Amino acid sequence: MKIKAIEPNSIAEQIKLRPGDDLIEINGHPLRDIIDYRFYENDDFLKLLIRRNESTFTVEIEKDPYDPLGLEFPELHFKACGNHCVFCFTDQNPKGLRKSLYFKDEDYRLSFLYGNYTTLTNVKQADLDRIVEQHLSPMYVSVHATEWSTRQFLLGIKRPDFLLEKLRFLTEHGIEIHTQIVLCPGINDGDILLKTIDDLRALFPGVRSTAVVPLGLTKHRRGLTPLTPVSDRYAKKLVEELFVLQEKFLAEMGTRFVFASDEFLLRGGFEIPEESYYEDYPQLEDGVGMVRLMLENVREIVPRLPKRLKTARQLTVVTGELAFPILQDSIVPHLKTIPNLTVHLLPVQNTFYGSSITVTGLLTGQDIYRSLQEQNENGSVFLSEKLLNYDGVFLDDWKPEMIERRLNRKIYLIDDYFRNLPDMLKEPEL
Numbered sequence: 001m002k003i004k005a006i007e008p009n010s011i012a013e014q015i016k017l018r019p020g021d022d023l024i025e026i027n028g029h030p031l032r033d034i035i036d037y038r039f040y041e042n043d044d045f046l047k048l049l050i051r052r053n054e055s056t057f058t059v060e061i062e063k064d065p066y067d068p069l070g071l072e073f074p075e076l077h078f079k080a081c082g083n084h085c086v087f088c089f090t091d092q093n094p095k096g097l098r099k100s101l102y103f104k105d106e107d108y109r110l111s112f113l114y115g116n117y118t119t120l121t122n123v124k125q126a127d128l129d130r131i132v133e134q135h136l137s138p139m140y141v142s143v144h145a146t147e148w149s150t151r152q153f154l155l156g157i158k159r160p161d162f163l164l165e166k167l168r169f170l171t172e173h174g175i176e177i178h179t180q181i182v183l184c185p186g187i188n189d190g191d192i193l194l195k196t197i198d199d200l201r202a203l204f205p206g207v208r209s210t211a212v213v214p215l216g217l218t219k220h221r222r223g224l225t226p227l228t229p230v231s232d233r234y235a236k237k238l239v240e241e242l243f244v245l246q247e248k249f250l251a252e253m254g255t256r257f258v259f260a261s262d263e264f265l266l267r268g269g270f271e272i273p274e275e276s277y278y279e280d281y282p283q284l285e286d287g288v289g290m291v292r293l294m295l296e297n298v299r300e301i302v303p304r305l306p307k308r309l310k311t312a313r314q315l316t317v318v319t320g321e322l323a324f325p326i327l328q329d330s331i332v333p334h335l336k337t338i339p340n341l342t343v344h345l346l347p348v349q350n351t352f353y354g355s356s357i358t359v360t361g362l363l364t365g366q367d368i369y370r371s372l373q374e375q376n377e378n379g380s381v382f383l384s385e386k387l388l389n390y391d392g393v394f395l396d397d398w399k400p401e402m403i404e405r406r407l408n409r410k411i412y413l414i415d416d417y418f419r420n421l422p423d424m425l426k427e428p429e430l
Contacts, residue, residue: 001023003017003021004073006018011069015061017071018052026041026046027040027046028047035109037073044065048061079107079122082122083156083157086227087154090104094220097395108131112131115140117141117286118142120167121157132170135175139177139178140180141167142179144196146195146200150187178207178282181193181211182215183212183215197258209279210258211288212260214235215230216356217354218356255279262289263287266326274292277292298330298418306422309425313340314344314377314378316345318348321350322358332345344375346372348368350364352395361384364395364396366396366398372403373406381407381411384416
C-alpha cells in the first residue's frame with residue numbers, strides 16, 4: 001500500500017516514514033487494502049515492512065493499543081459488479097454523464113465501510129473468512145429474492161450463488177446483517193416475497209432487519225427488460241400486508257424485523273409512524289425512517305429558530321415532489337411565523353429521469369434551475385447537501401455556482417434533517 005500522506009505529529013512522522021513509501025506488511029500480515037491496515041495497526045507492538053525506492057527495511061513500534069499510526073493512502077479500488085439486475089438504476093442513466101455514474105460496485109468492503117448494499121454474489125470462502133476474522137460488522141446485503149428462479153432472473157446470474165449459506169456462515173460467526181429487497185411488482189412480491197422474508201427471519205438475530213423498497217424506473221429504459229412501476233394502490237396494499245407481518249414478528253421476536261421504505265408509506269397515503277416504530281433506525285440509509293428522523297429534528301430545532309430577522313429576507317426551499325407535503329406541513333409553518341422572513345417551498349419535477357422519480361435525492365441541477373427560473377422569485381435558495389457528490393457536483397454535472405450565476409441568487413446547503421437550518425437563517429443575505 002503506497003503511502004499518500006503523513007499526518008503531522010503522528011507516530012508515522014516520528015519514525016520518519018515518507019509519502020511514496022510502500023507499507024507491505026504489519027506483523028507479517030500482507031496488506032491488501034485500508035481495512036487490513038486499520039485492523040492490524042491496532043496492536044500495541046507493530047513490526048512494519050517498508051519499501052522505499054528499491055530497498056526494503058523494517059521498523060518496530062511499541063504504542064498504546066488503537067493509537068493510529070497516522071498514515072493516509074489513496075482511495076480504495078472498488079470491485080465491479082458482475083450481476084445484470086433487471087432493475088439496476090445505473091443502467092437507466094442517460095448517455096453523456098460522468099464516467100463514475102456508470103460504474104457498478106459490488107464490494108463487501110464498501111458495505112462495511114460505508115453501508116453500501118452488496119449481493120455477495122462475488123464473495124468466495126476466503127472473503128467470508130476475512131469478514132469473520134476482522135469482524136467486518138454490520139454488513140448490508142441486497143437479497144431481492146431467495147427463490148432460485150426468481151433470484152436468477154432478477155440478478156441476471158447463471159449459477160447458484162448460495163446466498164443463504166453465506167448469510168448463515170456469517171451470522172453463525174457473529175456478523176450482524178441488514179438486508180434489502182427491491183420490490184418489482186409481479187416478480188418478487190406475493191408468495192415469493194413472503195418466502196424471502198421467512199428465509200431471512202430464520203437467520204434472526206444474525207439478520208437483524210429487512211427493508212422493502214420500490215424499484216425506480218427512469219424514462220431511459222430503451223432496450224431494457226420491461227418492468228411494472230409501483231402504483232399508489234400497490235403501495236397501500238403492500239404496506240398493509242407488512243403491517244400484519246410486523247405485528248406477528250413483534251410478538252414472536254420482539255422486533256418488527258421487516259420495514260417498508262418511507263416512499264411506500266407516502267405513496268400508500270399512510271401517516272409516518274412514531275420514532276419508536278423504527279427501532280433505532282437500522283435501515284435509515286435505505287430510506288426507512290428518514291422522514292420520521294427529519295420530523296424529530298424539526299421539533300428540536302424550532303426553539304433555535306430566530307425570533308425575527310433584522311432585515312427582510314426571501315427564502316426558497318427546494319424539494320422533490322414526494323417530500324413536498326411533509327415539508328409543507330412540518331417545517332414551513334414554523335418558518336412563516338418569523339417576522340421579516342418570506343418562505344417558498346418549491347417542489348421540483350424530475351424531467352431528467354422522468355416524472356416517476358419523485359425523491360429529492362435524484363434531482364439534477366438543470367431541473368432545479370428550470371424550476372427556480374419558472375418560479376420567478378428572489379432571495380436565497382436552500383438545497384439538500386445530499387444532492388451533491390463529494391466534489392460538489394449534481395448528478396448531471398451542474399454545480400450550484402452555475403445556478404447562482406444564472407439567477408443571481410445565493411444557494412445554501414442544508415442538512416437532510418434541517419439540523420443546520422437555524423444557523424443558515426442567521427447568515428446575512430448576499
